[in-house]
Amino acid sequence: MTTLYFDDFSVGQTFESGGRTLTEADLTFFSMLSGDWNPIHADAEYAAGTRYGKRIVHGVLGMAVCTGMLHEMGIFHGSAIAMFGFEQWKFTAPLFVGDTVHLRLTITDLSVGKSGHSGKIGRRFELINQKGEVVQDGMSALLVQTRAGAAAAGG
Incomplete structure (x- = not known):
């Protein structure tokens, strides 16, 4: 997919990533990276x-997979300025080694900045497993360039 700017989004618009199967290596590497060797993992x-x-696979690994899938979509490549954080994140079902997950991203809010060079995009993340179950759900706002802002920045 190509880079999108603030002007290209509309409330209710959705995007879906490809799938990714969670592996034993994912679980082990995340345990090593995070230092979380809780026996449940x-x-x-x-x-x-x-x-x-x-x-079960670490819940926070699911969040990291979401951001990786978002990057894979390419829609914010070169237009993103800053992520504001994660809000209201819920782990609604466990993740297991062998689960295949994908991301559904929905645009929930648009607010252009005073300069007109950027805008804040509200986004809902849903991590969905191979059974169609939403296993994680949360919000993350992002500051994104407008096309005018990109042009002014020389992009």
Whole structure:
């Protein structure tokens, strides 16, 4: 997909990423990177005795996968200025090794800045597994250049 600017978005517009299967390596590397070796993630025998019956993938890894899938879409490549953060993020179902997930991104709000060179875009992230279940859901606003702002910046 090509770069989009503030002017190219409308409230209610949706985008879908391709799928990605979560692997054993993903879980292990994220445990190493984060230092989170909680037995629900790292100990198969312990996890077998939990309500899930097996190890679960770190919830925060799901958030990271969402941002990677967003980058893969390419819609903000070269137009994004700053992400404001994550809000109201919910882990609605567990993630497991072997799950294939994709991102559905919905534009929820548009607010152009005073200069007209940028605008704030409200975005809803839904991480969806292979069963069609939303396993994570949250909001993240982004400051994005307008086409006029990009032209003024020499882009």
